[in-house]
Amino acid sequence: MADTGVLLDGFTRVRESLHRMLPDLTEAELTAEPHPPIGWLAWRLTRIIDSNVARLSSRDQLWIGDGWAARFGMPPEPFDFGRAATHTREQVRAFRASSKLLLDYHDATHDRLTAYLAPMTAVDLARVLDEPQYQPLPTVAVRLMSLLENGMHNVGQIGYLKGCCRIGGWFPREVPNPMSLR
Numbered sequence: 001m002a003d004t005g006v007l008l009d010g011f012t013r014v015r016e017s018l019h020r021m022l023p024d025l026t027e028a029e030l031t032a033e034p035h036p037p038i039g040w041l042a043w044r045l046t047r048i049i050d051s052n053v054a055r056l057s058s059r060d061q062l063w064i065g066d067g068w069a070a071r072f073g074m075p076p077e078p079f080d081f082g083r084a085a086t087h088t089r090e091q092v093r094a095f096r097a098s099s100k101l102l103l104d105y106h107d108a109t110h111d112r113l114t115a116y117l118a119p120m121t122a123v124d125l126a127r128v129l130d131e132p133q134y135q136p137l138p139t140v141a142v143r144l145m146s147l148l149e150n151g152m153h154n155v156g157q158i159g160y161l162k163g164c165c166r167i168g169g170w171f172p173r174e175v176p177n178p179m180s181l182r
Contacts, residue, residue, distance in 0.1 A: 004117045004118070004120050004125070007117055007144050007145070007148060008114060008117055008118075010148045010151075010152070011049075011110065011113055011114070011117075011147075011148060011151065012110075013152075014045070014148070014151035014152060014154075014155055015106060015107070015110045017155040017158075017159070018042060018045075018102075018103060018106055018155060018158070019103060021038075021155070021158055021159055021162055022038075022042060022099040022102060022103055022158075023099050023100075023103070024099075025038060025039075025099050025162065025165075027096070027098070029162070029165045029166075030096075030097070030098075030099065031093075031095070031096065032161070032164075032165050034161075035089065035092050035093060036092050037092070037095075037161065038158050038161050038162060038165070039095060039096070039097050039099075039102060040092050040095045041154050041157055041158050041161070042102045042106070042154070042158060043072070043095065043097060043102060043105075044081060044154065045106075045150065045151050045154040045155070046102070046105050046106045046109050047063060047080075047081035048081050048147065048150055049109050049110075049113060049147055049151065050062050050063050050068075050081075050105075050109045050112075051063070051078065051079075051081050052143060052147055053109070053112055053113050053116050053147075056116065056140060056143065056144075057112075057116050059112075061078055062105070062108055062109055062112060063076065063078070064076040064078060066108065068105050068108070071101060071105075072097055072101065072105075073096075117144075120140075124140060125139065125140050125141040125144075126139050126140070126141065127139060127140045129143060
């Protein structure tokens with residue numbers, strides 16, 4: 001897996017999916033039941049990429065170093081990226097962010113991810129991570145693939161929830177204008 005082109009393409013598709021799905025959502029749709037809602041899922045997807053790329057590249061998270069936590073009105077905690085152990089139901093329900101803020105944070109994170117991936121070699125991707133809690137030990141490539149898988153799951157969930165918010169379920173043939181789901 002020496003070619004980062006496939007990874008870049010995959011992460012770009014996640015970004016493009018968010019840009020298709022989020023801009024026209026209302027605050028009510030971003031926070032609607034069931035929980036976790038669309039807005040929180042978009043935030044979590046980006047936080048996970050941000051925190052992992054920061055760790056992999058030995059840099060500060062954008063969340064903290066570039067002040068994104070303050071823009072979201074949240075504390076700049078490096079390990080707060082929506083793990084079930086750290087976010088209660090009440091915190092998820094209280095989460096608020098506009099589509100623009102979510103997309104701006106994702107774009108900044110995507111830019112950093114792209115800059116990190118672009119110069120990588122097969123040796124870089126094969127680097128084994130010092131994470132003894134996992135067996136076998138993951139490589140950088142394995143971690144990046146896990147991030148991509150998470151992003152794809154989350155954009156799929158977001159698309160499904162948008163359909164539920166807009167038409168009460170996922171029945172595209174019953175939608176007068178299927179493009180309204182984009």
